[in-house]
Amino acid sequence: MNLEYRNLLDDSFSPRSRVWIYQSSRLFTMSEALQIEDLLNHFVANWKSHGDPVKGAAYLFFGQFIILMADEEATGVSGCSTDSSVRLIKEIENLYKVNLFDRQNLAFVVNDKIQLIPLSQFSYAVENNFINAGTLYFNNTVLTKAELENNWIIPVKESWLSKKIVAASPAK
Secondary structure: OOOOOHHHOOOOOOOOOEEEEEEOOOOOOHHHHHHHHHHHHHHHHHOEEOOEEOOEEEEEEOOOEEEEEEOOOOOOOOHHHHHHHHHHHHHHHHHHOOOOOOOOEEEEEEOOEEEEEEHHHHHHHHHOOOOOOOOEEEOOOOOEHHHHHHHOEEEHHHOOOHHHHHHHOOOO
């Protein structure tokens, strides 16, 4: 599975640009992905903060992750502009019957595929060698473009889950 995405990010955005990641509860179909990309492009072309255009970008990565980015060095993002982005994400949820706000579903790369595992099943996945310290994890808590580039797809051992993996590791 090709996990390269950094070259798709707009180089003109500051490394401190704000990032929001929304993980879908399922993979979008090709036709859905194309429709969603149109919705995202329309949104960022018209994104405003107190009447001023937001320098924004939107991406659909791996058919499952919607990423919104705003360069606040160009225009600050207000509560209203953030609310408008949340409305867009809720609209996508309703249109495509997916959940984009469930932070309890964790995404990993297992056997070259993105697999979702509920947080409540994480220990089970570790105990049964489905997940290990080197398994790649989508750290959707990143907040900036720099973090997106460097800390989004990381081994479990480098994430907040590292403490849980030690506790759940099978005894040898």
